[in-house]
Amino acid sequence: MCPRHDDPALRLWLRAEPLAVRAALGQVRAMLMQGGGGVDPDIAELVLAEVLNNIVEHGCEGGGRIGVELHEDAAGLVCAITDDGSGFPEMALPPGGHPSAGSPAPVRAPPEGGYGWFLIRGLTEGLCYSRAGGRNRLTFRIPAEQSAGAGGIVSPWREAPQ
Amino acid sequence: MQIGAERTGDTLVARVAAERIDAAVAIQFKDRMRDVIGEPAPVVILDLSRVGFLDSSGLGALVAVMKLLEEGRRLELAGLTPMVRKVLRLTRMDSVFIIHDTPPPRPGRAG
Numbered sequence: 205m206c207p208r209h210d211d212p213a214l215r216l217w218l219r220a221e222p223l224a225v226r227a228a229l230g231q232v233r234a235m236l237m238q239g240g241g242g243v244d245p246d247i248a249e250l251v252l253a254e255v256l257n258n259i260v261e262h263g264c265e266g267g268g269r270i271g272v273e274l275h276e277d278a279a280g281l282v283c284a285i286t287d288d289g290s291g292f293p294e295m296a297l298p299p300g301g302h303p304s305a306g307s308p309a310p311v312r313a314p315p316e317g318g319y320g321w322f323l324i325r326g327l328t329e330g331l332c333y334s335r336a337g338g339r340n341r342l343t344f345r346i347p348a349e350q351s352a353g354a355g356g357i358v359s360p361w362r363e364a365p366q
Numbered sequence: 367m368q369i370g371a372e373r374t375g376d377t378l379v380a381r382v383a384a385e386r387i388d389a390a391v392a393i394q395f396k397d398r399m400r401d402v403i404g405e406p407a408p409v410v411i412l413d414l415s416r417v418g419f420l421d422s423s424g425l426g427a428l429v430a431v432m433k434l435l436e437e438g439r440r441l442e443l444a445g446l447t448p449m450v451r452k453v454l455r456l457t458r459m460d461s462v463f464i465i466h467d468t469p470p471p472r473p474g475r476a477g
Contacts, residue, residue, distance in 0.1 A: 222390035246449040253421040257389040302458070316429045319422035319457050326456065 206332035206343045212273035212284070213239075218256075220264035220287065225256040228272060241276040242348030248281050251327050251346050254320040255285055263289030263340060280329070280347040291335045297342075300325030367394045371402045372473060378407035379470045382417055387424030395424065399431045408439050415445030415469040420453045432463070445469030 214235045218224040229249050236245040252272070259270055264287055271286040292298075303318030325331070328344040335341070368383040380402045387395050403410055412428075414420075420428075432441040444466035446454070454460040 222388075226386070226388065226390055246452055249419065250421060250449075250453065253388060253419075257421065257423060260389070304458075313433060314429055314459065314462050316426040316433070317422070319425055323422060323453075323456060 206334045206341060207330075213275040214272070215274075216272040218270050218272070220260045220268040220270050220289065222257070222260060225253065225260060225270075228256065228270075229253055232272075232274065235274065236276075236281070239276055241281070243276065243281045243346055247327055248346050251324055251344075252283065252285075254324050255283075255342060258320055259285070259287045259289060259340075263287050263291075265289075278348070280345045282345050283343065285342045286339050288339050291340055292333065295333070295335065297321070297331065297333050367391055367398050369395075369398050369402055371405065373405055373407050374473065376407055377409045377411060377470075378403070378405050379411050379413060381413040381415075381469075385416060386419040387414075387417055387427060388419060388421045389423040392423040392427040396427045396430050399427075400434060403431070403435060403439075406439075409442060410435065410439065411442045411444050411466065411470055413445050413469045414443060414450055415447065418447050418449055420450045422457075425453060425457060425459060428463070429459075440464070442466060 214232065216228050216231060218228045229252060232252055233245050233249050236243055236248055256270060256272075259268075264270070268287055268289045271284075273284040275282050298321040300321035302322050303315035324344075327346060329347055331342070331344040333340070333342050370381045370383060372379050380399065382395070384391065384395075399412075412431075428441075428443075435441055442464040443454075445468065446465060451460075454463070454465070
């Protein structure tokens with residue numbers, strides 16, 4: 205079971221479309237700038253952009269409604285995202301490896317896609333997916349004090365490019 | 367999306383006049399850049415100093431523009447804001463693009 209999160213500090217409902225996602229991200233950023241917690245607003249906005257845009261592009265292609273519930277605790281930003289789109293195939297989240305993992309560092313032709321789940325996986329903790337009553341629910345925490353280059357992301361290359 | 371472009375010698379500078387390159391505008395960005403790079407300068411420097419947010423869709427569009435350039439031409443990035451720099455570092459794309467610390471000066475500016 206994914207954990208339940210009561211009493212969110214911010215609760216939003218938005219239509220599953222790119223400009224609505226943008227507006228929601230603006231509200232999240234405003235909340236984080238006011239809150240003064242330890243979560244990097246850039247990282248939080250990036251992670252939520254990836255999660256929400258994935259729903260828009262893959263879960264709710266024909267339209268739908270997304271719910272966002274956030275609250276900050278000492279460990280970071282706790283997020284619960286729900287939507288009424290289609291579920292993940294076989295109820296499994298994408299693995300989220302780096303798109304170029306296993307290849308030598310490409311110089312000329314890196315892949316154009318696949319970075320979204322790589323970022324989500326690398327920048328969150330406790331990722332949990334469930335589906336009930338026709339709604340998908342994704343919960344995770346964006347840890348406090350996480351800065352770019354730290355956190356769970358490790359070099360995707362077999363040999364670190366230096 | 368507005369992207370201004372000016373050529374000096376071998377270098378074409380393209381300045382993105384948008385605050386975000388995200389899922390909402392990634393296709394527009396790519397289409398506009400396709401027009402901009404029709405000017406056949408060998409080096410294309412993309413000035414991102416106005417861009418405060420880049421997501422994976424925007425990153426994919428940057429890679430797509432790089433791939434649109436023919437052999438012998440290259441895309442370089444300049445004027446990265448802290449957020450954009452983080453995204454490039456997290457995805458290791460900072461090892462793929464040549465990155466300039468400061469945006470190219472505008473022509474005609476004193477000093």
